[in-house]
Amino acid sequence: MVKSKIIAFLMIVLPIALSASGAEHHDVTMSNSDFFYRVLNFSIFIGTLVYLYANPIKAFFKERSEGIAKQLKEIEDKLQASKDEAKKAQEALAYSEYKAKEIIEDSKKEAIMLAQNIEKKSVSDLELMDKQFVDKVDVEGRKASRATINSVLNDGFSSDDITLDSSKIVSLVSKKVA
Known part of the structure; x- marks a missing residue:
């Protein structure tokens, strides 16, 4: 870091020293030049700039890094x-698949039971x-046999063939009762 400051200093000072010329054409030496005053003024200017703007620049970069850290934390939270949610969805999917298999098995058993009951x-x-x-x-068959018997009886016997009087009926009934 010190080395980079020295290089930066030389890059600023050397062009100034080499391109500086007076109104007269005489050789410029270090003792009769205003180089030291210019360096001193430049150093004071840079020091003042650093003094005035160092804290705001530090605060800006600190806020920026905190903002980036906050965004990173939010992104990590969203990712988590x-x-x-993906894990819950996976668990719900596994549970749904299990329930679907269970429902299918139950419906097959119920279909078998219903088929047996219907049978x-x-x-x-x-x-x-x-x-x-x-x-x-x-x-x-009984109706047909009754109808046949009735027709045979009705057709086969007529009231003219058999004469029953009341005395014969009473004697027949008395015989049956006794």
């Missing part, structure tokens, strides 16, 4: 929040329908 009900309904059919066939 987005990572947390049992259908079998019992078919058995009931068979029984009703058999009963109806029996009833229809």
Whole structure:
């Protein structure tokens, strides 16, 4: 750092010293030049500038670095929040996949149970329908046999063929009762 100050000083002083010339054409020596006064004035000027502007410049750069640090912290917080949200979303996705599999398994089991219940009900309904059919066939058979018997009796016997009087009916009933 000291070396860079010396180089900067020489870069400023050498051109001034080499290009300075008086009104007369005589050789300029260090003893009869105003070089030291100019360097002194320049040093005072730079010192004054440093004294006046050092604190505001330091404050500016400090505020700037604090602002950058604050922005970096906000960005890191947002990044962490987005990572947390992504993790929560991943967990929610895993839970949803688990629940979906569970729902599918439950629906398959329920479908099997419903199919079995429908099958049992259908079998019992078919058995009931068979029984009703058999009963109806029996009833229809009885009706048909009654109708046949009635028609045979009505057609086969006429009241002219058999004469029953009340004394014969009473004797028949008495025999049955006794």
